[in-house]
Amino acid sequence: MAQGKHLQYVWDSYVFITHLQESHPAVQEHFFPWRFPRGLLRRLCHFIIRSRPITASHFPSLLAVMQRLWDMGIKPTRAQWNALIKFASQGHRNGEIRGFQRSVAIAKDFVHDIRPGSSLDEHKIDILTLLDPTLPNQPDIYTLTTLIHIASKSQDYSLLQEATLLFEKSGLAPTRITRLSILKFYAEKGRLSRVRAIIRKLHEDGMELGIDGVNTCIWAYARSEQYQMTLDIYRVLRDNIRQDPDRKAIAQLHRGLQEQEHIHISPGIKPDPVTYVTLIQAMTFQGKFTDAASIFADFLESTPRGRLDPSTLPAFRAMFLGFSRHAVSRLKLSIEPKHPNNKWNLANLQRFYRLFLKLPRSVVPSRTTVYDIMVAFDKASDHDIQLLRDVWMELQVRYTPLNASLFNQARLRRVKDILFPKEGGGDG
Template structure:
């Protein structure tokens, strides 16, 4: 491209810098140097790779100046170099990449700051490297890996300033003790000017739902719904227009993942009679129905033309239907009622094919056991029995085993 005179663009240089510095299993010093060589070619408007080889990579005629115009490195360029340096685990290379960034005069974004986390977390020196996006990434990493107590600690530290500002801080709250605990045990110091945003709430709700903790999941849900201040997204973006919808999706997914049908009570009773510990779960139909009532009660937000801007997407609707299918034992009468109430509130939206197939199965004349088997363990057992008994096993009936 360079030899033909095509104009090279910043993203193409950045992609080459990233590729040159990738290495194999682990980035070595030589890999970082290769990325730096491409960077210097970019700054000098030389042929890409000219610094890495003795071959003539310039124009066919050495006296002909390059026909491509110089390209200025952007924040992605320096973030890429910083990421490559960090992966070498060499402090002097990280400092070299940092000096290039500082000399450029560009402002680091949240991706740039997040590249520091794996390196500085091991050094206990995070206080100057964190913005809210990076803190949310920390919270999610702890929560996703089952360390929910640390995630909850970060959440409290981020939410306490807003509560204190409105005089809502609980009497038993210990903000300074929380901050000190996080510093002592995890080596993380959260800057005092950081506060929870929408991503903070979404991350913790989703993590609690994934791990099957309904009570704290709903507690964080209530926190955001009753917050005296509207939550913002990343980078001080606009106010989240429909902050509740992602929360509902995460909790509906939790019910689909951990939910139990009413018939599980019979199994629990049978286990108890045999001296075994019964299975208990809070992810059942009653709390889901109460949550669905709140979902339908989301206030309408009309736009300039009077149309309601509150519209759940296909993923939310799919996990809602899946949650009711699991917790009701694939009760199609109940599912039809859920669908009717859903469309009465939000209208007949054009949801995707997965939702439409679900709707068709709900209203089909006959029960499709194969379809609903994935949502109910009892239908699954019945489906397997039917399939096994319907087919010979190596020429034999299953009843002859």
């Protein structure tokens, strides 16, 4: 526990020692169950808080350690409380609303200065009681912004109203992160009037939108099917890394974005992987192959030395989804060469697929991506069974050693049974 470099090893050591303390009399005699080196517990807290990605195990793990510290007479720090409030909502598949309620319960424990987890069984907590000035602790800007962020992710308007009202009554000034959390809520809803109002307020308060804010705007316009606006924003962003030869057009785009949408893109704001993936998703959803492929090429060019790296996997996923939705068969193209989706053809699919296979071997796609690849080839190839078998075997041979359960999904098993009805699945 004192020297471990990986959270799982440190946590396993903690669980093992705790088990020894609770179950072995010889250990109990010298190392009482209610005692534990404080420094090791603090180190474990730090490990859990810093570990990414956040999973469902973060909350119960951090809660258990903080409870143990509390039982030893050591009160958690504000940073530990705030992390626990954040983790309470994340990594769970049973709903963001319940996650928000868990976070509010932990926040109540904090302001009341009681043992972490004491309020988790309460059905409904009045969020405004967190601001009682007579309580031992008061939520800070991080606590309140965290609650707004959680409410925003829930996509539940009543929860966002509760969290926003709590923030307003605190008297604290909203930060850029606070406003961006609310911006994401309305972007997801496609409420452009609210999106514009928040962007305008950010600018009035002297806060830069930043690339994370610009990405949220791109998503908002995509959700509202204003695809040309997303491309206009992207063209301005791209000009910040590679100068557009049409300076007059860029100036006009800048002016239009500022005057009509309140979007100010400074020279220092450059596209990031989220920008590229969001745009590619928007273009493929709409069936705009040329735009999607062009942005995809820009993305590859932006990676170190133009290499394929793990950050490009979501872009490939979006492209394969596009092919699975819009692919046109060879037969149909021979009859109708000017079909609106003629770019979503087998030749282009094969090019992207071959490029996809050049990703580092350690990068493993999701089951959904594997399925989309198979559907795309099925549509584009006129159900060419031999080609489909070849693609399946290539994927299976490459990825099964890295993830044995990758192909163990009902719809993938059905694909397997169709392709290999006699052999039982192409395991040879």
